[in-house]
Each structure stands twice: as structure tokens, then as C-alpha cells.
Amino acid sequence: MEIKTFHGGVHPAEHKELSKESPLTPLLPKGELVYMTNQHIGKPASPVVKKGDHVLAGQLIAEAGGFVSANIVSSVSGTVKAVEPRKNASGGSAMAIVVENDGEYTLAEGVGVESDTANLSNQELLAKIQKAGIVGMGGAGFPTHVKLTVKAPEKIDYVIANGAECEPYITCDDQLMRTRSAEIVEGLEYMLRLFPNARGVVVIENNKPEAIAAMEKACQGHDRVYVQPVLTKYPQGGERSLITVITQKHLKLGMLPADAGCVVDNVGTVYAIYRAVKFNEPLMERGFTVSGDAVRNPGNFWVKIGTSHQELVDACGGFEQEPKKVLSGGPMMGFAMTGLEAPICKNNNALTCLTVDEVEIAESEMTACLRCGRCSRACPLGLSPQLMQVAAIRKDYDRYEHKLYGLDCIGCGCCTYGCPAKRPLMQLFKTTKAEIMAMKKR
Numbered sequence: 001m002e003i004k005t006f007h008g009g010v011h012p013a014e015h016k017e018l019s020k021e022s023p024l025t026p027l028l029p030k031g032e033l034v035y036m037t038n039q040h041i042g043k044p045a046s047p048v049v050k051k052g053d054h055v056l057a058g059q060l061i062a063e064a065g066g067f068v069s070a071n072i073v074s075s076v077s078g079t080v081k082a083v084e085p086r087k088n089a090s091g092g093s094a095m096a097i098v099v100e101n102d103g104e105y106t107l108a109e110g111v112g113v114e115s116d117t118a119n120l121s122n123q124e125l126l127a128k129i130q131k132a133g134i135v136g137m138g139g140a141g142f143p144t145h146v147k148l149t150v151k152a153p154e155k156i157d158y159v160i161a162n163g164a165e166c167e168p169y170i171t172c173d174d175q176l177m178r179t180r181s182a183e184i185v186e187g188l189e190y191m192l193r194l195f196p197n198a199r200g201v202v203v204i205e206n207n208k209p210e211a212i213a214a215m216e217k218a219c220q221g222h223d224r225v226y227v228q229p230v231l232t233k234y235p236q237g238g239e240r241s242l243i244t245v246i247t248q249k250h251l252k253l254g255m256l257p258a259d260a261g262c263v264v265d266n267v268g269t270v271y272a273i274y275r276a277v278k279f280n281e282p283l284m285e286r287g288f289t290v291s292g293d294a295v296r297n298p299g300n301f302w303v304k305i306g307t308s309h310q311e312l313v314d315a316c317g318g319f320e321q322e323p324k325k326v327l328s329g330g331p332m333m334g335f336a337m338t339g340l341e342a343p344i345c346k347n348n349n350a351l352t353c354l355t356v357d358e359v360e361i362a363e364s365e366m367t368a369c370l371r372c373g374r375c376s377r378a379c380p381l382g383l384s385p386q387l388m389q390v391a392a393i394r395k396d397y398d399r400y401e402h403k404l405y406g407l408d409c410i411g412c413g414c415c416t417y418g419c420p421a422k423r424p425l426m427q428l429f430k431t432t433k434a435e436i437m438a439m440k441k442r
């Protein structure tokens, strides 16, 4: 099949060899588990348990705070130790439920029990996904039932399962596709019931031949589902890049995927849909990569939501060298963590521990802008990072937002990566976006 790609983008060193052959090893947590009530986009969930309550794995512990929100369940059985503010991976504090694991992993009634899916109505299907608390697992954390509730389902042409995994170092989706391909296809089939005219397509970068082969085999006999290999180029896994590759349509700034006839979900999310619909299983576990040259034995894990990052580092044999920088996510879109005690949330897919802080080195070598235009050529959205940086530095927010469309920046880092003057463009754009959004809120 033809290998497709999109305009712009960059080719950072992949570093996937560190963990790509490591299977998704189940990790049973030893310590307490922490469930942040704001681990999704939308309103935080409201705790429905209190200190001293005994809970089972799969039991609801925090109820969605509205339609754009998500339920949260305990991923272990045990006792609620506290309902109190805790720090998340970015260092921010939010209300959390802390459960002392009893090591029994006793499931709540009905969880994991196979159900008859043949006669489910679309409403019942969506209700199962909503009840399971599924959110975008590629990083976004947007509640999946909201994404699947579109105004005109008959106008959706493609349900895209995002298996691009274009961030350097991260390989957990690769392993998921290699080992749970039939389940991902079944999850896609459930999603396709909601969209009568759509086809399901699994998009995979061509640096994952084993995943492509496994998914192609699983698609055999499923007329509405196929695999589309794409060129290995960052940020191929971005929603806009995927839509351009599959439909040849360019999402205009401000448009949603559904406006281009698409629904996009990460392959991990599709797998979670399969578990929820077929086995009444809420989102309790996920694939996770621990990598980077500071880690003794990098690898992939099947981890319970709420486990601390420290437990994962311990499972890798600790650090080979003291890390200079620890990132939640990968080096392109991840963010620096202040401590490893923070819990894994539904939308966290990786921990990258580096012995060299590339940003620090880049900033120490920064020179004036050379006006070479490389950043504009690299931007997958066709933005003008060179002009955006001038407006951002001058705090000309009106020009930044309305003339240069700076709020549409997805923070992919392609401009920073390609800049010969080592200008920290993406970091500047993230700060500027946060400042503008804060001003709007005020």
C-alpha cells in the first residue's frame, strides 16, 4: 500500500530501540494508589467515597462532574486512606482519592464479565463507554463519549485509530498493536456501529513493521476496517496530520475533526472501548513506556492507573545515571516533572529520563533569529513561528491571536527542533497561550 505523509514536520532521532522489543509487562503496585479527580479535560470528578471505605477494583470512586467529564474507578481493592489534594505529574495540586492496596485485586461485581454485544443499541453502547470513564489515552484526556457524540453521525467518513506513535522513545502503542490487534479491530467495529457510513482505519508509521503486519492480519475479514502505513515523521500522530493524510482535507484553523468527517482516537482508547463494551471493564489499566538513557532497563508495562511513577522506575531497576531531566511523555511534547511520586493518570503514556537536558544546552547556545524560515517550513499547521515569536516577546497578543493564529499552535516543537539559532519557540508559544487564556478567563 502507498505510504502517505503530510506537509511540514521533522525527523528527530527515534531512540525506540531502547524499549521497542519489551512486552507490556503487568505491574502489580505495592504502595498506595492515587486517583486525581482532574485527570481528564472538563469538570473534575466528584469523590463518592470517604476515608475508611473499603473499595473493590473497578468500583466507582469519583463520579463525572457533568457531560464533559469522566468517571474514575479504583484500579485495586483496598481501603480509602484519604481524600485530599495531591500533586500530579506537572506539579499542580488537585483533589485526589488515595487507596491503600490490599494486594487482593478483588473485582467489583460484574466487572470483567463477558456480555452479549450483538443487540446493543447505539445509546447502550455509548452509555457503556461513558460509564467506563474512558478518555483520550494518547495524551489529550478528552472524554471519549463526548467525542463519539457528534451531531450528524452519518456524515462521518472515517474513524481513525491513531497508532502512529511518532514521539521519540515511546513504544507502548507499538507493543499494544502487536499483541492485541484483534481486540483493537473489535473495538473499532463497535465504534463503527455509531457511524453507518464510516470506514475504520488504523494509521501506523512505517518504523513499526511488526505492528503493521499484526494489524493487517487482524483486519482480514473485516470489510470496513483497514491499515494505512504512513511515513515516519513527527508529528504524524497529531490529529490534523492524520486527517490530512487520510482524507487529503486540510482542517482550517478552528475546525473540529468531525467537520472533516473524521473521529480520531488513539489505539489505546480503542482497546479500552473493546474492554468496556465486551467485558464491562472500566478504564483501570493502560500501556506505559519508561525509557531514556538514564534508566537501567527501559521497558513497557501494563500499569494500573494511580500507580506512582517511582514504582515504574523501580521496576526498571532504577537509574543507571542520575537523570538531568525527567519528562512526563516524550521529548517533543512532554513536560518536565518535579518529582516521581506523582501518579500515572489515564492520559499519561510515558516517562522519559534523560542524562542531558537538551533544552538547557540549546538555550545556552541561543543566538538572534537568522530569519531563515526553517521554522515555518517545519510547522505542520502552516503557522509562522518566526513572526509569532516577535509578537509573543512584544506581548502583542491581539496580533498573536488574530493575525498569526497563534492559539492554534499544538505545541509540537517542530519549529524549535529545526531552528539553527536554538530559539525556544515552542516553550515561548506555550507560555503565551497560557497567558492569553488566563486573560480571557479573567
Ligand code: SF4
Pocket: 368, 369, 370, 371, 372, 373, 374, 375, 376, 385, 386, 415, 418, 419, 420, 421, 422, 423, 425
Ligand atoms: S528557524 Fe529560528 S532562526 Fe530560522 S526563522 Fe525560525 S526562529 Fe528564526
Ligand code: SF4
Pocket: 378, 379, 380, 381, 382, 383, 384, 385, 408, 409, 410, 411, 412, 413, 414, 415, 416, 425, 426, 429
Ligand atoms: S510548536 Fe506550534 S508553531 Fe511550532 S511547529 Fe508546532 S504547531 Fe507550529
